[in-house]
Amino acid sequence: MKNIVLIGMPGSGKTTFSMALAEKLRRPFVDADAYLEEKEGRTIQSFFAESEKTFRDAEERTIEDLSRRQNLIIATGGGVVKRSRNVARLHETGLLIFIDRRAEDIVTDVEVEKRPLLAEGPDKVFALYKERIALYRKAADRILENRGSEEEVLARLLEMVGGIEGRR
Numbered sequence: 001m002k003n004i005v006l007i008g009m010p011g012s013g014k015t016t017f018s019m020a021l022a023e024k025l026r027r028p029f030v031d032a033d034a035y036l037e038e039k040e041g042r043t044i045q046s047f048f049a050e051s052e053k054t055f056r057d058a059e060e061r062t063i064e065d066l067s068r069r070q071n072l073i074i075a076t077g078g079g080v081v082k083r084s085r086n087v088a089r090l091h092e093t094g095l096l097i098f099i100d101r102r103a104e105d106i107v108t109d110v111e112v113e114k115r116p117l118l119a120e121g122p123d124k125v126f127a128l129y130k131e132r133i134a135l136y137r138k139a140a141d142r143i144l145e146n147r148g149s150e151e152e153v154l155a156r157l158l159e160m161v162g163g164i165e166g167r168r
Contacts, residue, residue, distance in 0.1 A: 001027075001070055001071045002070065002071075002093060002094055002095050003066075003067075003069070003070060003071065003072045003073070003074055003090075003093050003094035003095070004018075004021065004025075004027075004072075004073050004074070004094065004095050004097065004161055005074045005076060005090050005094040005095065005096045005097065006018050006021075006073075006074065006075050006076065006096075006097050006099050007076050007080060007081060007096055007097070007098050007099070007136055007139060007140065008078065008098055008099035008100060008101065008136060008146075009078050009101060009103070009106060009125070009128065009129055009132065009136075010077075010078040010106070010128075011101065011106040011109065011125075012078070012099045012100070012101040012106065012146055013099050013101060013146045013150075013153065014075040014076065014078075014099050015031055015075040016150065017075075017099060017146075017150075017153065017154060017157055018031070018073045018074065018075035019073075019075075020150075020154050021073050021154070021157060021158070021161070022073040024154075024158060025073065025161070027071055027072065027073050028071065028072050028073065029072070029073045029074075029075070030066060030072050030073070030074050030075070031075050032059070032062055032063065032066060032074055032075060032076045032077055032080070033075075033077045035062055035065075035066065036058055036059060036061075036062040036077075039061075039062060039065070040058050040061075040062075042058075044077075056079070056082065056083060059077060059079070059080060059083075059086070060083055060085060060086055063076075063080060063086040063089050063090060064089055066090075067089040067090055067092055067093050067094070068093070069093070070093055072094075074090075074094065076090070078128070078132075079132070081132060081135040081136055081138075081139045082132070082135065087138075087139045090139075091139075091141075095141050095142070095161070096139055096140050096141045096142075097140060097141065097142045097143070097144055097157070097160065097161075098136045098137065098139070098140035098142070098143045098144065099144055099146050100136070100143055100144065100145050100146060101145075101146035101147075102147075103125050103126045103128075103129040105146075105147075106125050106129075107122040107125045107126075142160055144156060144157055144160060
């Protein structure tokens with residue numbers, strides 16, 4: 001069965017909704033960043049301390065590995081779309097859903113200092129959104145706006161993936 005892969009900005013709700021979706025659909029959940037840290041034996045911060053390229057290389061290895069598996073609910077890192085090879089691999093075995101959350105909602109709700117690329121502050125969030133929005137939209141099979149309560153967004157997500165689940 002195809003993986004369901006959530007893509008989007010840091011703080012968009014990928015992990016929250018992936019975990020809830022996995023529970024509702026009784027499928028395994030994988031946080032790609034946590035998987036990367038475990039597999040590589042390093043923290044994401046340590047990769048970024050070396051260079052973003054070093055991290056993106058590790059991320060690419062992680063996506064290659066996860067894309068060989070099936071039936072997963074995967075929450076990706078926010079920058080996974082920066083490399084077209086990652087997007088192509090994820091499409092091979094998965095349905096990509098872009099969780100679109102406005103940058104202004106992210107900066108008022110997320111502890112940006114805990115996220116390497118957002119630690120520079122709110123302006124960085126807006127810059128990343130502007131830089132990546134076209135990549136997210138191009139990569140996505142479906143787009144889900146993260147507006148409203150968590151329950152409302154999850155209900156729309158479940159409806160969105162219902163057609164895929166119905167074709168088991």
